[in-house]
Amino acid sequence: MSAAQTPGMHRVVVVGNGIAGQTACDSLRTAGFDGELTVVGDEPVPAYSRPALSKALLTDGGSHELAAPAHGATELLGVAAVGLGVAARTVRLDDGRDLPFDGLVIATGTRARRLGQDALVLRTLDDALLLRDRLAARPSVAVVGAGPLGMEVASAAVQAGCEVTVVADTAPMRPQFGGYLSEVFTTAATAAGVKIVYGTAAGVDAGAVTLDDGTRVTAELVVAAIGDIPNVEWLQDSGLLTDGRLVADTRGRVAPGIVAAGDVAHLPVRGIVRRIPLWNSAIEQARVAAVALLRGDDAPEFDADPYFWTEQFGLHLKAIGHLPVDGDPTFLAGEDPHGPALLHWRHPDGAGVAVAINHRIPIPRLRRAAATGQLPGTVTTSG
Ligand SMILES: Cc1cc2nc3c(=O)[nH]c(=O)nc-3n(C[C@H](O)[C@H](O)[C@H](O)COP(=O)(O)OP(=O)(O)OC[C@H]3O[C@@H](n4cnc5c(N)ncnc54)[C@H](O)[C@@H]3O)c2cc1C
Known part of the structure; x- marks a missing residue:
């Protein structure tokens, strides 16, 4: 299909230069879109593999790079979208420009939830490089949060030679994996020397995590891995948010000519509207959303069984x-x-x-x- 075959669809803007944004660009081209394509990303670097940040990059300096894009989009990097005019069909940028569009892909992902100024987080390449530098000095480490990310960080810290405590409010990865797999991974973590302290972190100050029962877990380095927050603030006045959430249909559509994909988007999955914040799901959602932008109801629905992986201990x-x-x-x-x-x-x-x-x-x-x-x-x- 060419742009001419999609009436009125000549300019597509993709906001968010992560894997969902990049996949949307590729998929638009594969589906025949030959119009003007622009991708806006607030990180000043080309898209990279986020999963690599807590694996190869932290442990052996392995690569986080992705293949160079072939979609020919104009890439505006280091530029943030700060507003959306749905009726005017424009994206407001933080440098004051308004980008006009006929079709829009929202793929702004999430950011790390923080636990005060004294705890590091891991979401961006900069976060990973800082954490890797700090681990090299082999500090004692407390990781707050025992989801897959927290446990991968704990594993990398053990590999770096650090003494590691994980502060967990429930059995490691139990909410994400279920009890059986949680136990398999917890056994491996404790065999590797990780100490697990059960409790809820109330705060972090220099040198310690304080739990809500007053217990203090001392550590030279604290890393918070306590979840993520969708980047939807720029959509606040757009009328697209429902109770603060960006909710798409099973084809990623949120409004006429506007689709969403990846970690930022809620969508119906097995009867529940929720996010699936996984790498391969972001890719699948972006493929579906790009085709839906061009073909509407003729596009396939998102129904893939998610693929997930983790490497630790x-x-x-x-x-x-x-x-x-x-x-x-x-x-x-x-x-x-x-x-x-x-x-x-x-x-x-x-x-x-x-x-x-x-x-x-x-x-x-x-x-x-x-x-x-x-x-x-x-x-x-x-x-
Ligand atoms: C350390 C780490 C390890 C992970 N490991 C795994 C794993 O092993 N397996 C797995 O399945 N998943 C893993 N994930 C999750 C996976 O990386 C995400 O699901 C995936 O990256 C989501 O892609 P995305 O494009 O939707 O969002 P993101 O990757 O968050 O990309 C969104 C981009 O949009 C930018 N942006 C935000 N707001 C704006 C704005 N207003 N204007 C312009 N740009 C904006 C962001 O800065 C970012 O560059 C991991 C995540 C992390 C952080």
Whole structure:
């Protein structure tokens, strides 16, 4: 499809230069959009792999770079969108310019929730480089928050030779993974020397985290990994927010000619309107939203089972399907959940979840395993 085949769609502006924004640009071109494409990003650097920030980049300096874009968009980097005129069809930039558009993709992601000035966070490349520098001095570290991000940071800090305490308000990653996998990863973390202190952090001052029962966890470096906040402030006066949330339909549409994708967007998933703040979900959402911008109801809906991975404490987990999962799994391969193993759960509604731990099963096969509950074909395993 060319721009001429999409009536009135000559200029598309993409706000947010993360993976959702970049994928939207690629997908618009793949779908035949040959009009004017502009991507606006407030970070002054080209898009990069955010997941790498808490993995390769922190541990061995591995690459966070993405392949150079081929979509030919005009990239306005180091520039923030500060307002949206829905009726006027313009995006207001912080340098005073108004960018006109016929179609708009909102992909502004999220930022880290902070816990005072004395705790580092990890969301951006700058955050990661600062954290890596600080870890190099091998300080004692307290990580507040025991979700996947907090536990990856704890793992990297252990690898850097630091003494690490995790402040957890519930069992590590239990809300995200469910009890079984939480226990597998908690065992690995404690075996690696991580101390877990249960409680809720009330504040951080130089040298300690104070819990709400008054306990103080002393540490030379505190990292807060306590969630993220969608970047929607620039949409405040747009009329697009519902109770402060940007809610899209199953094709990413939020208003005529306006779509949203990635961490910033709420959308209906299995009957619940929520965000899926995962890398591959951002990619899938952006693909769907870009096509919906051009083709409306003829675009496919977003229905992909999410793919998620994490690397920590010697465990490399890949999961297809909706986590968390309840109860014990069926082992499709292996016997020890610390791997190599391939585990399967089935939700009460019939949806399958397959999890590979230190297992080299390719993603398409893992996807089939999730759906069928069987090990598809022959696979090679590795420790
Ligand atoms: C350290 C870390 C590790 C992770 N690891 C994993 C993992 O292992 N597996 C996994 O599935 N997911 C992981 N994630 C989540 C994954 O990275 C995100 O789901 C994904 O990056 C979301 O992409 P996005 O494009 O929607 O948002 P973002 O990556 O947040 O990109 C949005 C961009 O928009 C910019 N922006 C914001 N406001 C404005 C504005 N007003 N004007 C212009 N630009 C703006 C932001 O600065 C940012 O550059 C991780 C996240 C982090 C932080």
